[in-house]
Amino acid sequence: MEQQIGSEGVAEIQVDEYFMGFTVEVVSKACFGNNYSGGEDIFLRIRGLISTMSSRAIFKGFPILRYIPTKSNRESWRLENEAILEGAENMSDIGQESMEQYLVDNFKNIYLASKSVAISTSWSLMFLATNPEWQDRVRAEVLEAMGGQKLEPSMLRKMKTLKMVIYESLRLYPPAPMLGREALQDLHFGNIHVPKWVNTWISVAKLHQDPKIWGHDAHKFNPERFSNGVSGSCKQPHVYMPFGFGPRLCLGQNFAMAVLRILLALISPRERSWPRAHDGEIWFGSDSNNNAEEILAEILHEQPLVRSSTPPPAAGRAHLRAGG
Ligand code: HEM
Numbered sequence: 001m002e003q004q005i006g007s008e009g010v011a012e013i014q015v016d017e018y019f020m021g022f023t024v025e026v027v028s029k030a031c032f033g034n035n036y037s038g039g040e041d042i043f044l045r046i047r048g049l050i051s052t053m054s055s056r057a058i059f060k061g062f063p064i065l066r067y068i069p070t071k072s073n074r075e076s077w078r079l080e081n082e083a084i085l086e087g088a089e090n091m092s093d094i095g096q097e098s099m100e101q102y103l104v105d106n107f108k109n110i111y112l113a114s115k116s117v118a119i120s121t122s123w124s125l126m127f128l129a130t131n132p133e134w135q136d137r138v139r140a141e142v143l144e145a146m147g148g149q150k151l152e153p154s155m156l157r158k159m160k161t162l163k164m165v166i167y168e169s170l171r172l173y174p175p176a177p178m179l180g181r182e183a184l185q186d187l188h189f190g191n192i193h194v195p196k197w198v199n200t201w202i203s204v205a206k207l208h209q210d211p212k213i214w215g216h217d218a219h220k221f222n223p224e225r226f227s228n229g230v231s232g233s234c235k236q237p238h239v240y241m242p243f244g245f246g247p248r249l250c251l252g253q254n255f256a257m258a259v260l261r262i263l264l265a266l267i268s269p270r271e272r273s274w275p276r277a278h279d280g281e282i283w284f285g286s287d288s289n290n291n292a293e294e295i296l297a298e299i300l301h302e303q304p305l306v307r308s309s310t311p312p313p314a315a316g317r318a319h320l321r322a323g324g
Contacts, residue, residue: 015125019118019263026259027114027252110252116175117256121263124169127221128264134223137161142268151295156261164223166260167230170242171214172221177205179244207239262295 128135138161145158179202187194194200211218214225214234225233230240243250250256 016118016122019121020115022263023114023117023121023259024111027110027117030255113250113252113256117259119173119175120166120170120256120260123173124166124260124264125267127165127169127172131221134161134165134221138165138264139268142265146265151262151265153258153295156258156265159261159265161223162261162264163257164226166257166264167226167233167240168221168223171208171240172219174204174208174242176242176244178202179204179241202241204241207241210239213239 128138138159141159141161145155149155180199181202182199183194183196186196207213209218213236231237233240238245243253243256
């Protein structure tokens with residue numbers, strides 16, 4: 001976001017790092033009363049943990065592989081112990097070991113969550129840039145909802161097109177493309193036997209683009225499919241699961257949608273008269289009257305956007321392995 005627009009009015013802007021910094025800041029403040037400088041160190045180490053974890057054998061589904069002291073497993077254990085437990089030291093007065101582990105797991109998820117919000121913001125912007133007609137629609141809607149005023153939480157409800165765009169980008173590029181579940185006991189699905197402690201993985205990305213479910217344009221960006229909400233979007237709306245499903249459903253879903261809508265609404269320019277963007281371009285606005293953090297603080301003050309978590313069914317075993 002630092003680059004200046006050139007004399008022709010067009011510049012290439014690297015936004016990913018900015019979004020990452022912003023979402024860590026927001027999530028840190030909302031969840032821990034911390035700021036980015038406080039959370040940055042933990043976040044950087046967790047980033048290391050994520051890249052180490054992704055080089056591990058998640059697709060093999062054999063839990064035993066997690067306990068073999070390979071180079072990447074050892075690196076992962078080191079990062080978990082030193083980075084996350086250190087990060088969570090403010091919570092150490094909780095006492096019980098399982099509760100501590102439970103908190104640490106949630107702590108990890110929340111930091112991973114910042115990354116998901118940043119990824120979704122980047123993809124939504126990319127789609128708006130490559131679909132100028134949707135960019136126009138979103139801009140017109142945001143301008144109308146705001147009516148030249150400071151962005152208020154109540155205005156977000158009027159930004160239906162923007163919500164449709166976000167839903168569609170979460171459909172095409174879900175930040176958590178695979179969801180994992182570990183069998184806590186032997187299970188049978190028809191003639192499939194899943195032994196105890198085996199992991200099963202659901203490919204959310206594949207479900208989200210199945211033409212049998214979403215129709216012939218399943219691979220295309222078409223936010224219109226969400227004009228009647230998620231329930232009217234396809235033949236089997238329960239397969240739309242960017243935020244997961246069941247008792248482990250994302251705790252920050254509403255919060256994430258609010259951050260995404262605020263960020264994108266504030267990025268949309270204030271000027272009606274700007275010409276239509278060329279394919280691949282997006283018009284950015286800047287408005288010093290509007291501060292995304294302030295608006296979020298107001299929203300958080302008004303309503304609890306992060307509901308309290310369901311305790312794990314068996315303390316210490318029901319760790320989330322994907323998402324956030
Ligand atoms: C676009 C942004 C986000 C996406 C796509 C996302 C997605 C997910 C997914 C797929 C899961 C796993 C659900 C399952 O296994 O069924 C999850 C879990 C979770 N998410 Fe998010 N998330 C996002 C943002 C957030 C934010 C901002 C927070 C908190 C501020 C958050 C907090 C959590 C927590 C605590 C869990 C664990 C829930 C549990 O195990 O009970 N997420 N998220």
